[in-house]
Amino acid sequence: MGKLGQLLAHPTELRSALLLKYFRKPLFSTADTRASEDLTVCYRLLNLTSRSFAAVIMELHPELRNAVMLFYLILRALDTVEDDMSIAHDIKVPVLRQFHEKLATQDWSFNGNAPTEKDRAVLTEFPCILREFHKLDKRYQDVIVRITKEMGNGMADYILDEDFNLNGVATIKAYDLYCHYVAGLVGDGLTHLMCIAQFADAELENETELFESMGLFLQKTNIIRDYAEDIAEGRSFWPREVWELYAKKLPDFQLPENTQQGVFCINHLVLNALDHVRDVLTFLSCIHEQSTFQFCAIPQVMAIATLALVFNNPAVLKQNVKIRKGQTCSLILQSRSYRGCVDIFEYYLRDIRKQLNVEDPNYLKFNIHIAKIDQFIEEMYQDNLPAGVKPNETPIYLKVQKRAKYDTKAIKVQNDELYKFNLLMTVAVTAILALLVAKAT
Known part of the structure; x- marks a missing residue:
């Protein structure tokens, strides 16, 4: 069964698909993702490597969006070296172990992947990633370097693990x-x-x-x-x-x-x-x-x-x-x-x-x-407590109570979207029925 058939067979999912595509609006503008030529290239690479990740990253708060996007691309580049079986171990292992050191440079790239490697562009165009990486807050950079170092060395260890x-x-x-x-x-x-x-x-x-x-x-x-x-x-x-x-x-x-x-x-x-x-x-x-x-x-x-x-x-x-x-x-x-x-x-x-x-x-x-x-x-x-019984204020209960304050706006947005959708569907169904009645008479 194709995607359309699946949607028609599950009406509530069809409604969700329509709501998601036509009624839900991103929380933030994405205009800043084209602030420089290098940044434009980075977001193009993001879409090239994973549409699903690109979609959720693009909707992040601008404070975090570029940091997460660059973190993803750097780890994707690392993974593209590790996954490529055409690269000899004596080349691959040093690249993985030293990958975090390349983040201190401005122009490093890698052209050793097989031509058939679908994500090789992340490595050949890595200087664009590096230049944007150096624009990040130093605290973000430090986190990304640390994780890249640990992951690259972990990958190298597994490559050398014969068992x-x-x-x-x-x-x-x-x-x-x-x-x-x-x-x-x-x-x-x-x-x-x-x-x-x-x-x-x-x-x-x-x-x-x-x-x-x-x-x-x-x-x-x-x-x-x-x-x-x-x-x-x-x-x-x-x-x-x-x-x-x-x-x-x-x-x-x-x-x-x-x-x-x-x-x-x-x-x-x-x-x-x-x-x-x-x-x-x-x-x-x-x-x-x-x-x-x-x-x-x-x-x-x-x-x-x-x-x-x-x-x-x-x-x-x-x-x-x-x-x-x-x-x-x-x-x-x-x-x-x-x-x-x-x-x-x-x-x-x-x-x-x-x-x-x-x-x-x-x-x-x-x-x-x-x-x-x-x-x-x-x-x-603790919704079903007897009358007069106070909730047991455990750590998770207090966390959830705190989180509930932030849910209020999200739930209101959901209800507004659903109201607009239902209103439009009502108008559409009424128009169709009126047309059918007109034709019948």
Whole structure:
């Protein structure tokens, strides 16, 4: 079924798609993204490398937009060196280890990628990125240099790790460490950028577990979803400590007789990913600038929706599954308020529990785990207390109460958009009915 067919089959998602495209307005002008020739090139490169990331970055507050855009492009450049299998290790490893040092220059570029490498322009046009990078506040620069250094050295270590290259990720501890280098560090950097901009609670800089979970939750979701694609490419990111409970070899899950065991392994990895949900919800409660909140929230609600899609789903073993385009539109609109995000998580957690097979080896663990998350959410709001009983002012309750003040405007904007949409639809339907009546008479 094509995208239009999917939208027509899900009317609420069609409404969300129309609202998103025609009624929702960005919070800030993007005129400043063309302030210089180099900056124009940078935003062109951003759109070239990822339309989805470009869309959310473009909507950020101007104070943070360029810093996040350049952070993304620098890490994309680093990743483009690491991913290119045509580059010899004796060239690649020194480039990765020294990449952060190149940020002190004004004109460094790299032309060693294969001509077929789709993102090679980020490296060949890197001087444009460097010149804009040096215009940033020194505090932003320092964060980006630190993360680039840690990530580049982490990538180099994995390239030289023969066991990893031959056998993939061995243990859950190694799985967490790998996800740290490719995603946890991104969460670290973005958190520090947001705190420097004073768009988040200052103490968030020291909440390592929270911003680490923001990255790991996204990365683990992608690793689970990308099983078939990774197997086809000869890669192995599912931790052996988990998959060996269900098969002798990781590719064996693609055999028809092993489908059920493969599904149980998927579910086991979903259970592991759910460990990060409480941290994710806590982190989001600490963001108070609206565009920054949306920037953080959208990937997380996409991740929980994707986890619900891959859960108990044998199609994951054969192909890359994705949530519907209209579903994405709905999630973007609903996640503009913190309560909207919490509602999304509750909805998909219920969906996962509804799909849970009593024969699943982790059946009891899933029920206990989701019940703990439900209890955590109840602690956030404490809506159903008996008359006269005061809420228990736990740290998460106080954070959510503080965050609720910032939601007021976002909810008002949502309601105004919906009112305009409904009014227009009413006028359109009335006009169509009048036309039909006129023709009939």
